[in-house]
Amino acid sequence: MTAFNPLAIGPHTVQPPVVLAPMAGITNAPFRTLCREFSGGKGLFVSEMITTRALVERNEKTMQLVHFDETETPRSIQLYGVDPVTVGKAVRMIVDEDLADHIDLNFGCPVPKVTRKGGGSALPYKRPLLRAILNEAVSNAGDLPVTMKMRKGIDDDHITFLDAGRIAVEEGVTAIALHGRTAAQHYGGTADWDAIARLKEHVPEIPVLGNGDIWSADDALRMMRRTGCDGVVVGRGCLGRPWLFGDLVAAFEGKGAAATPTLREVADVMVRHARLLGEWIGDETRGVIDFRKHVAWYLKGFAVGSEMRKRLAVTSSLDELRAQLSALDLDQAWPAGADGPRGRTSGNNRVVLPDGWLKDPYDSAAVSADAELDTSGG
Numbered sequence: 001m002t003a004f005n006p007l008a009i010g011p012h013t014v015q016p017p018v019v020l021a022p023m024a025g026i027t028n029a030p031f032r033t034l035c036r037e038f039s040g041g042k043g044l045f046v047s048e049m050i051t052t053r054a055l056v057e058r059n060e061k062t063m064q065l066v067h068f069d070e071t072e073t074p075r076s077i078q079l080y081g082v083d084p085v086t087v088g089k090a091v092r093m094i095v096d097e098d099l100a101d102h103i104d105l106n107f108g109c110p111v112p113k114v115t116r117k118g119g120g121s122a123l124p125y126k127r128p129l130l131r132a133i134l135n136e137a138v139s140n141a142g143d144l145p146v147t148m149k150m151r152k153g154i155d156d157d158h159i160t161f162l163d164a165g166r167i168a169v170e171e172g173v174t175a176i177a178l179h180g181r182t183a184a185q186h187y188g189g190t191a192d193w194d195a196i197a198r199l200k201e202h203v204p205e206i207p208v209l210g211n212g213d214i215w216s217a218d219d220a221l222r223m224m225r226r227t228g229c230d231g232v233v234v235g236r237g238c239l240g241r242p243w244l245f246g247d248l249v250a251a252f253e254g255k256g257a258a259a260t261p262t263l264r265e266v267a268d269v270m271v272r273h274a275r276l277l278g279e280w281i282g283d284e285t286r287g288v289i290d291f292r293k294h295v296a297w298y299l300k301g302f303a304v305g306s307e308m309r310k311r312l313a314v315t316s317s318l319d320e321l322r323a324q325l326s327a328l329d330l331d332q333a334w335p336a337g338a339d340g341p342r343g344r345t346s347g348n349n350r351v352v353l354p355d356g357w358l359k360d361p362y363d364s365a366a367v368s369a370d371a372e373l374d375t376s377g378g
Contacts, residue, residue: 010145017231236343240297301335
């Protein structure tokens with residue numbers, strides 16, 4: 001059993017060195033609560049993406065997304081922005097109003113509505129713009145640690161992660177997480193763990209976290225041993241499986257096997273997840289409706305007929321959800337293969353970029369007035 005050091009994020013010690021990846025529409029307060037409960041409070045659990053413009057303008061939905069349960073510590077917010085001044089204002093607001101204890105910056109999102117404005121995984125290609133944003137964030141953060149999450153690059157012909165890593169170190173970023181895919185790959189193919197190892201060698205001054213294809217606790221251990229990274233960021237592997245964080249804690253502490261819940265136990269978690277969403281939103285029906293997207297992930301591999309899956313996908317109350325679940329064979333054991341890939345797997349997409357974005361990586365790219373997204377959560 002290899003011993004792994006705790007992960008240091010500024011003044012915060014994360015042990016085991018496991019981080020919940022920010023996922024739009026997923027890693028809200030209810031889901032973070034479930035993951036923390038299964039982990040016994042160990043690990044770091046990051047909010048879904050918060051848009052800097054929406055935060056500065058105090059968008060109602062955004063202000064709800066930056067609310068943390070009193071039991072969450074440290075409070076971790078991920079920010080998305082493309083305008084250095086707006087990013088700086090958002091970070092200063094977080095500091096002045098004590099909204100979080102840690103700020104992560106999103107340079108990894110590959111979705112077209114983000115990259116077409118030069119944001120997410122498109123942004124590190126413009127080295128001066130990346131530097132300006134990191135400078136504004138760090139200089140306004142005070143004692144709060146600033147980290148960043150990124151991809152390898154835009155595509156195989158436009159790789160950015162090594163340059164971006166060096167800029168991050170020079171601008172005072174505390175740690176970097178690398179998803180071992182390009183924006184063009186989206187979530188397809190296999191994550192390049194060798195790139196994570198290269199980044200760790202390139203920026204030995206700060207912690208490097210690996211992300212991509214961690215479907216089990218064993219995968220996390222393998223990634224750390226193979227790459228030498230300082231921690232792991234877990235995203236799609238925990239969809240419909242918040243108990244994965246319990247598995248991760250057990251694996252890093254060298255005790256216990258992976259959880260294999262029966263369908264009855266999974267159903268109980270499903271109902272609790274839906275109830276927490278309703279309480280958080282303030283409306284049971286809206287909570288259950290929001291929960292619907294999780295149903296297929298929770299039921300992956302179980303013998304549940306297509307008609308029943310359709311009925312579960314249109315439930316609109318907790319009583320209805322409980323009734324539908326109670327009609328299943330709840331004594332089913334955890335299915336073989338359910339620990340494997342889940343969530344989006346599409347790849348080889350054309351990356352939508354602003355006109356002329358790839359002409360010169362070193363020009364001082366000016367963002368348009370509408371480049372900042374005005375809504376949060378993706």
